[in-house]
Amino acid sequence: MGNIITMARDSLTSLVSRMGTDRDKAATTFYSHTYLTDEQLIAAYSTSWLPRKIVDIPALDACRKWRDWQAKKPQIEAIEEEEKRLNVKGKILEAAKKGRLFGGAAVYIGTGDANPAEPLQVDKITKGGLKYLNVMTRRQLSGGETERNPESDWYGKPKLYTLTGANGQQIAIHPSRLVLFTGAMPADDEITNNPWQGWGDSVLQSTLDAVKNADSTAGNIASLIFEAKIDIIRLPNFMASLGNEEYKRKILERYTLANTSKGINGTLLLDKEEEYESKSAQLAGLTDILMAFMQIVAGAADIPVTRLLGQSPAGMNSTGTSDMKNYHDRIQSMQELEFQPAMARLDEAIERSADVRDPDVHYRWSPLEQMSEKERAEIFKTTADAARTIVGSGTGQEIIPREAVSDALVNRLVEDGVLPGLDAAIETYGNLSEQEPSEEEIAAAAATQASNTNNVTRMQRAANDAAPRTLYVSRKVVNAADIIRWAKGQGFKTTLPADDLHVTIAYSRTPVDWMKIGEAWQSELKLAAGGPRLMEQFGEARVLLFKASELEWRHEAMESAGASWDHEEYQPHITISYDPESPDLADVEPYQGEIILGPELFAEVEEDWQAGVSEE
Structure with a gap:
């Protein structure tokens, strides 16, 4: 029996296609660790728009809406004033950008201490004790010996940082005095031999190849535009005659004249024996190729294409909402997991420098999405x-x-x-x-207490069990004189009297418990000038239509409490006139001024209300 050879492999192998063998072309592909020099990083950031955007956009988005302090109003004002004095937002933005570009930057917390090598004593900072904030990059600030004590707060970080001055002077700085931004997290300092001890990698380190490919593709497409159309002319014995200088001179003169005549007359003059052909490059599909490279860049930078390129979403039913929501979630994660821990000591120092010593004071990062x-x-x-x-x-x-x-x-x-x-x-x-309870509230509470009802509160009413009845709710127009003056100017001969100008909120023929309707939030309602205004005819009435969300919400609340409404929808309006000789409403310019409405008036429905209508 022959020998049986057992072969064990942990990957897919095909001897026919050579896949997985030592002759597989993909087997020559491997990753190597290379570092971009500062000169390369600066050149990429300064001369190419894509690297600049990759560095700036996430840092800018993380800082642009900043944060909302949760505290009492005087405390918030004091903290925000201190932030403004120290330009905290600007310094953090600058450090975040430089940290992403170089792989390391810091904000130095300046308190005027004599020895910055000592830990920062935040609890000893008094009002105004925070003097200044300065931004330093890893080019000026180098990390020292790494802390290896697992009991230390600074394990894995340099014990001290050294600032190199202009004259070679070196100043030791304790890490507690620095707000550190380390760019992209390094895989492992010891394995990769990171030359910048204590710092991270530039975010361009892993994205620059994709950026260069996209830039190269865009450059090649731009060059191809100039070669989009090529004229080819075939000459008899052309190569054999090139040795004759007179022949070369005449050829240049001949086709210079031919091109000139073509440009002027649109006609190319050639000898009968010469052949002319024009070839055009096929540019279709180049945009798709370029956008494919841009999408790779966007993926490498973890920034949506719409945000990176500043363009609207393309394609059917494409809104970009999902992409931007994911991106905003990523920025929020950066704020909460990177910025907030790095700024913890700085925030405490700002609070103490603002003379705020309340442990309940905190903040939330403002949402990036703005509501309409x-x-x-x-x-x-x-x-x-x-x-x-x-x-x-x-x-x-x-x-x-x-x-x-x-x-x-x-x-x-x-x-x-x-x-x-x-x-x-x-x-x-x-x-x-x-607020003190009103006389009605006191009387209601007393009546309830007299009937031996327990748990009487300040806001109880004695009429909670009132019998349902029809309901008509309205608000009178306080500045009716302004509206009447406008109506007369538009050609209305008569209008309702000033006392009768009103807005109806509810007209319920169905009985309803008034006490369930509750009360309005505002006793007087002011509607700003402008906005959607129209003149319409409702039956015999000429009315001014306007938009008022407060009235619509109030009407919906009354319907929810059981009130009926005889129309399909509620539209706030003011009846101007019932005069049949009123001007053509198409010629009337709607009233655009402020509308001031008085308090809500409750009454029962009067079916014959039109009998009392009069005009002036």
Whole structure:
């Protein structure tokens, strides 16, 4: 029996195609560790737009919206003023960019101490004790001996950094005084023999090959444009006659004249025996090739193509939303996992220098995505509706006390910025818990207590069990004189009296419990000038249509409480006139001024209300 040879392999091998064998062409491909010199990094960053964007964009996006401090208003103002004085945002942005470019940069926390080699005593910083912040790169700041004590906070980091001055003077700096940005994390200092001890790699180290390929492709395409069309002329005995100088002179003169005549007349004059041919390069598909290289660059840099190139998403049903959301998640991870730990000591120093010593003070990174006005309005409505749901109708059975919900809602609205100046107004008028109960509320609470109802709260009403009835809710127009003046100027001979100009919010023939409707958030409502305004005819009425989200939300809340509405949708409007001789509405320029509405007025529905309509 012959010998049986057993061969064991842990990869796919094909002797026919030579794949996996020593003759496989792919077997010659391997990775080697090379370092880009500072001169190469600076040249790439300074002369090519792609490396500059790869370095700058993530750092810029991580800093551009900055952060929102969560504290009391005076504390926030003090911290933000200190940040502005020290230009913290600008220094961190500069250090982040240089750290990504060189693989290492730091912000030096200057407190005026005599010996920067000693650890920073953050707890000893007093008001104004933070003097300055300076940015240094690894070109000026070199790492010393690596800390190998596993009990040390600085394990794996240099025990000291050395700053080399202009005159060769060297200053030792303790790492606690530095906000370190190390670029791309090195795989292993000892194996790779990183020449920059204590620092990382440049982000261009792993992306520059992709960038060079893209730049080379773009350059070759640009050169090809100049060769897009080539004229070929065949001459009898051309090569045999080139030795004659007179022949060469006449050839140049001849085709110079031919090209001139072609440019002027669009006609090329040739001898009968000469042959002419024009060849054009095929440029179709070059854009796809270039974009394929750009996508490789974007993948290497971990930046969406739309953000890297500053272009809109292309293709059917392509919005780029998913790409940008993933990118924003990546930036948020960079902020929370890289920036925030690196800035921990600096942030504590800023708080103490601002004379803020509250352990509850913290911050959140601001979201990169900006909401539209519509989205902000929808969030406001959702927040307000949620607050109403939690509080209930004031029966004393609410899950959370109304005062607590009020305070939390105010904090949310101030943080979201949906009601500018709300915090100042709260300081002037006080919040719900600081306001004295009204006489009606006191009387309602007393009546409830007299009926032996337990757990009486400040906001209880005695009429909670009121019988349902029809409901008509309106707001009178406070500046009716302005609107009447406009109407007269547009040709209306008569209008409703100033006292009758109003906006209807609810007209429910279906009986409803008024107490479930609740109260409006604002007693007076001001609608800014401008916006969508139209003149329409509703039956015999000539009305001014306008947009008011507050009225629409209030109408929806009343419908949710059981109120009916006789029309398909609710449209805020003011009835101007019922005069059949009113001007043609197509010729009327809608009122564009401010509209001021008074408090909500509740009444029962009057079916014969038109009988009392009069005009002036």
